[in-house]
Amino acid sequence: MNYRYSKRLDSFSSSAVREILKLTQRKSIISFAGGLPAEEHFPVAAIGEAFQRVLAAGNKALQYGLTEGYLPLRESICKWMARKGTKVTPDDMLLTTGSQQAIDLLTRIYIDPGDVILVEKPTYLSALQVFRSYGAVLVSVDTDEDGMVLDDLAAKLKEHRPKLVYVIPTFSNPTGKAWSLERRQGVLAQCRAADALILEDDPYGELKFGDASVTYPSLFSLDQHPQGSCVVYTSTFSKTAAPALRTGWVMADPDIIRHMARAKQAADLHSSSLDQQILHQLMEHYDLEGHIEFVRKEYEARMRQMAELLSEQQWPGVTWNEPKGGMFFWLELPESVDSAKLLQTAVDLGVAFVPGVSFFADGTGHNTMRLNFTHNDFDGTIVGMQRLNQAMESVLVK
Amino acid sequence: MNYRYSKRLDSFSSSAVREILKLTQRKSIISFAGGLPAEEHFPVAAIGEAFQRVLAAGNKALQYGLTEGYLPLRESICKWMARKGTKVTPDDMLLTTGSQQAIDLLTRIYIDPGDVILVEKPTYLSALQVFRSYGAVLVSVDTDEDGMVLDDLAAKLKEHRPKLVYVIPTFSNPTGKAWSLERRQGVLAQCRAADALILEDDPYGELKFGDASVTYPSLFSLDQHPQGSCVVYTSTFSKTAAPALRTGWVMADPDIIRHMARAKQAADLHSSSLDQQILHQLMEHYDLEGHIEFVRKEYEARMRQMAELLSEQQWPGVTWNEPKGGMFFWLELPESVDSAKLLQTAVDLGVAFVPGVSFFADGTGHNTMRLNFTHNDFDGTIVGMQRLNQAMESVLVK
Numbered sequence: 001m002n003y004r005y006s007k008r009l010d011s012f013s014s015s016a017v018r019e020i021l022k023l024t025q026r027k028s029i030i031s032f033a034g035g036l037p038a039e040e041h042f043p044v045a046a047i048g049e050a051f052q053r054v055l056a057a058g059n060k061a062l063q064y065g066l067t068e069g070y071l072p073l074r075e076s077i078c079k080w081m082a083r084k085g086t087k088v089t090p091d092d093m094l095l096t097t098g099s100q101q102a103i104d105l106l107t108r109i110y111i112d113p114g115d116v117i118l119v120e121k122p123t124y125l126s127a128l129q130v131f132r133s134y135g136a137v138l139v140s141v142d143t144d145e146d147g148m149v150l151d152d153l154a155a156k157l158k159e160h161r162p163k164l165v166y167v168i169p170t171f172s173n174p175t176g177k178a179w180s181l182e183r184r185q186g187v188l189a190q191c192r193a194a195d196a197l198i199l200e201d202d203p204y205g206e207l208k209f210g211d212a213s214v215t216y217p218s219l220f221s222l223d224q225h226p227q228g229s230c231v232v233y234t235s236t237f238s239k240t241a242a243p244a245l246r247t248g249w250v251m252a253d254p255d256i257i258r259h260m261a262r263a264k265q266a267a268d269l270h271s272s273s274l275d276q277q278i279l280h281q282l283m284e285h286y287d288l289e290g291h292i293e294f295v296r297k298e299y300e301a302r303m304r305q306m307a308e309l310l311s312e313q314q315w316p317g318v319t320w321n322e323p324k325g326g327m328f329f330w331l332e333l334p335e336s337v338d339s340a341k342l343l344q345t346a347v348d349l350g351v352a353f354v355p356g357v358s359f360f361a362d363g364t365g366h367n368t369m370r371l372n373f374t375h376n377d378f379d380g381t382i383v384g385m386q387r388l389n390q391a392m393e394s395v396l397v398k
Numbered sequence: 399m400n401y402r403y404s405k406r407l408d409s410f411s412s413s414a415v416r417e418i419l420k421l422t423q424r425k426s427i428i429s430f431a432g433g434l435p436a437e438e439h440f441p442v443a444a445i446g447e448a449f450q451r452v453l454a455a456g457n458k459a460l461q462y463g464l465t466e467g468y469l470p471l472r473e474s475i476c477k478w479m480a481r482k483g484t485k486v487t488p489d490d491m492l493l494t495t496g497s498q499q500a501i502d503l504l505t506r507i508y509i510d511p512g513d514v515i516l517v518e519k520p521t522y523l524s525a526l527q528v529f530r531s532y533g534a535v536l537v538s539v540d541t542d543e544d545g546m547v548l549d550d551l552a553a554k555l556k557e558h559r560p561k562l563v564y565v566i567p568t569f570s571n572p573t574g575k576a577w578s579l580e581r582r583q584g585v586l587a588q589c590r591a592a593d594a595l596i597l598e599d600d601p602y603g604e605l606k607f608g609d610a611s612v613t614y615p616s617l618f619s620l621d622q623h624p625q626g627s628c629v630v631y632t633s634t635f636s637k638t639a640a641p642a643l644r645t646g647w648v649m650a651d652p653d654i655i656r657h658m659a660r661a662k663q664a665a666d667l668h669s670s671s672l673d674q675q676i677l678h679q680l681m682e683h684y685d686l687e688g689h690i691e692f693v694r695k696e697y698e699a700r701m702r703q704m705a706e707l708l709s710e711q712q713w714p715g716v717t718w719n720e721p722k723g724g725m726f727f728w729l730e731l732p733e734s735v736d737s738a739k740l741l742q743t744a745v746d747l748g749v750a751f752v753p754g755v756s757f758f759a760d761g762t763g764h765n766t767m768r769l770n771f772t773h774n775d776f777d778g779t780i781v782g783m784q785r786l787n788q789a790m791e792s793v794l795v796k
Contacts, residue, residue, distance in 0.1 A: 001590065001593065001595070001626050001627065001628045001651075002593050003508075003595065003651070003653065003654065004508070004561050004593070004595075005507055005508055005657065006506070006507055006508050006509055006510045006513075006532075007510050008506070008507070008510075009507050009657055011664075012507065012657065012660035012661050012663075012664060013660070034462070036461060036462055037461075039457040039458055039460065039461045040457055042457045042460045042461075044453055044457055044460065047453070047460065048449075048450075048453050051446075051449050052446075055442055055445070055446050059437040059438055059440045059442055060437055061642060062437065062440045062442065062445065062640035062641065062642040062643070063434060063435075063437045063440075063640075063641055063642060064432070064434055064636070064641040064642070065641075065642065096666070097495060097666035097667075097669060097670070098666055098667055100664075100665070100666050100667045101665060101666040104664060104665050104666065108404070108406070108531075109403055109404055109406070109407050109410065110401075110402070110403055110404050111404055112404045112405050112406075115404075126663070126664065126667070129663070129664045130664045130665075133506075133661070133664050134404075163402050192399065195399065195400050195402070197399070197401065197402075228399050229399065230399045238462075242460035242461075242672075243460065243461055243462040243463075243671075244459060244460040244461060244462070244463065244670065244671040244672045244675075245460070245670065245672055246666070246667075246668065246669060246670045246671070246672075253399075253401070255401065256401065259403065259407060259410065262410035262411070263410050263531070265410075265524070265527070266410060266498075266502060266524065266527045266528045266531050267498070267499060267502050267528075267665065268494070268495035268496055268498050268499040268502065268644070268666075269495075269496055269498045269524070269644075270644065271495060271644065271670070272495070272642065272643065272644045272669070272670035272672070272673050273641075273642040273644070274640075274642040274643055274644075274670075274672070274673060274676075275670050275672060275673065277642075278672075
């Protein structure tokens with residue numbers, strides 16, 4: 001049998017994340033690679049109680065559900081967003097299998113082969129993979145500590161007339177940066193003027209460190225929404241409740257949501273409604289807000305520990321900033337270092353990270369790397385950093 | 399904001415199934431429309447126990463999982479398939495969000511715009527929607543009571559050089575037919591010779607009625623498998639355990655599985671691993687085989703009740719056959735009747751069905767309809783058939 005695959009097959013090359021998830025299953029490896037939450041803090045008992053309530057409601061809980069997702073959960077999320085100052089209704093919302101699926105469905109209904117998508121430099125690697133699989137042309141926009149560089153964005157909007165601009169303004173994956181309010185407003189105004197739809201990916205917004213009075217409003221909330229909004233917003237319960245429940249949501253103009261729902265019907269009919277019902281019970285009968293606050297503090301402590309360990313290393317020519325939230329440190333190494341090669345040495349020594357090159361749409365960034373600080377406990381992080389230091393010594397000139 | 403949707407948007411027109419799932423939420427309607435299992439027979443207690451076992455295994459149960467799916471469940475399915483005479487390993491298998499996602503992922507890695515897919519006439523409407531969304535050209539192959547008509551298949555393989563042939567050989571949706579062994583072998587031989595990959599969709603194979611000694615081997619099991627197989631096989635737990643757990647699986651040559659897994663990584667990273675773990679516990683610690691046998695008998699009784707009621711009606715010019723398994727009766731009405739118009743009358747009278755035209759790739763079949771017999775209890779079916787009879791009287795000349 002001669003298999004005649006489609007041309008888009010090449011876009012599904014195995015990604016770093018994929019191989020990483022396999023690596024992390026080996027117990028001898030301390031992994032700073034995957035973006036995994038700390039499983040010892042999952043609200044297991046609360047999820048157990050939530051499940052009991054779901055089953056107690058009767059057999060109908062196990063029947064087929066709506067493509068748009070379980071209505072009471074959409075209502076709970078609307079209340080949740082309202083407390084944060086964002087007004088949406090269930091009709092402006094679709095539940096997805098993680099926010100990854102929201103990225104896929106929007107691309108499916110919005111992008112034709114050859115269409116340009118602007119992305120941050122660097123950005124989330126699995127979004128790049130989705131965009132490429134639909135034949136999009138990816139153009140990187142420069143970023144600095146405050147977010148997308150507005151001059152560069154203006155030039156690229158003008159030159160490429162992109163249909164879509166993909167951004168992670170709040171605690172970026174991979175860099176941990178948070179955009180300033182001025183940049184948020186600037187990007188919004190420019191994209192609206194250029195008829196470029198913004199996909200705002202916000203998996204980490206709840207994981208904010210430092211001064212509690214500093215807030216980062218989403219682009220979606222800054223826009224007039226949801227009717228006619230130029231922002232499609234997606235988030236997930238994977239980082240705040242538990243990844244195994246694979247539930248994300250997307251909010252946008254109801255016209256966009258309706259089209260995404262039809263694409264989702266073809267893609268998988270609907271996501272797990274058992275998971276959606278469990279999350280609904282969790283939102284209504286559990287202090288999810290308090291749980292997130294607990295996890296947030298724990299992650300901030302882990303971030304500070306890793307910051308201290310990084311400071312102690314004094315690796316020559318290696319620079320990094322303290323992340324303002326999220327799950328990752330982002331390191332720039334000397335030009336001479338190829339972090340993909342470094343990874344091989346590191347894994348031999350029993351530690352893993354993600355080489356940065358995968359996060360660059362333009363193939364640069366060979367001398368960068370991403371370190372996760374949320375998954376390992378303090379002891380694990382100490383041992384992992386010792387191993388990483390050994391690996392670094394093999395490539396850095398002291 | 400001027401939304402600039404992709405060209406493929408048109409392929410996601412709202413389908414009949416979608417509107418039906420909404421209709422069935424109205425309590426006043428007795429629905430023979432959706433392909434819903436009988437929720438009063440879901441193994442709720444067993445699923446509750448399975449969930450407790452999953453949580454008892456520790457917090458890791460709620461962490462991110464593999465794109466390929468939870469390995470112990472893949473192993474359990476392999477054992478299950480082995481008992482039915484089909485030998486596969488976990489590497490030949492991918493877990494999906496229902497078998498709907500298996501159809502989507504295979505199309506994504508296999509079909510370029512303009513490629514031809516052969517389908518049965520009629521066939522599962524949501525598969526047609528997926529194929530169209532990837533720009534496939536759909537060509538219908540004639541079917542009779544024994545399956546695909548081999549002469550017509552031969553002619554169309556020769557004329558169109560299709561990449562893919564999509565079939566539901568065992569208790570078809572919508573017709574309830576089961577192919578004869580001769581047709582299975584004939585289709586397999588012809589497709590192999592023509593390098594046409596077969597997608598065998600088997601959601602209903604476990605729901606067999608009548609003589610227990612009659613068996614219907616899957617095309618996949620009749621082929622040399624899995625290496626080099628010309629059959630990709632998909633099935634689901636939605637009809638045997640519960641739809642809310644949204645878990646299907648696909649078996650094929652490991653090369654195809656590897657490519658589908660990469661496409662799945664982009665699509666949603668992985669399906670609910672909570673659901674997969676629950677199903678694994680269900681397969682290992684519950685008599686799922688016995689449960690299926692119980693449900694099968696119950697469905698057969700419901701089918702016979704509807705067959706009796708249909709016989710009593712004596713609608714002039716309306717023909718149907720007793721389904722050999724699955725969930726549906728398939729009715730052919732006189733040429734003069736448009737079943738889509740009839741549906742409007744029927745809904746006004748409080749009963750729903752699916753007009754047949756959606757199941758035809760070539761736009762024919764306006765005078766056909768599909769009736770589900772698994773979801774309603776005996777009393778509901780009696781009332782529903784009375785209402786349907788009223789609707790029929792308005793269009794049939796007695």
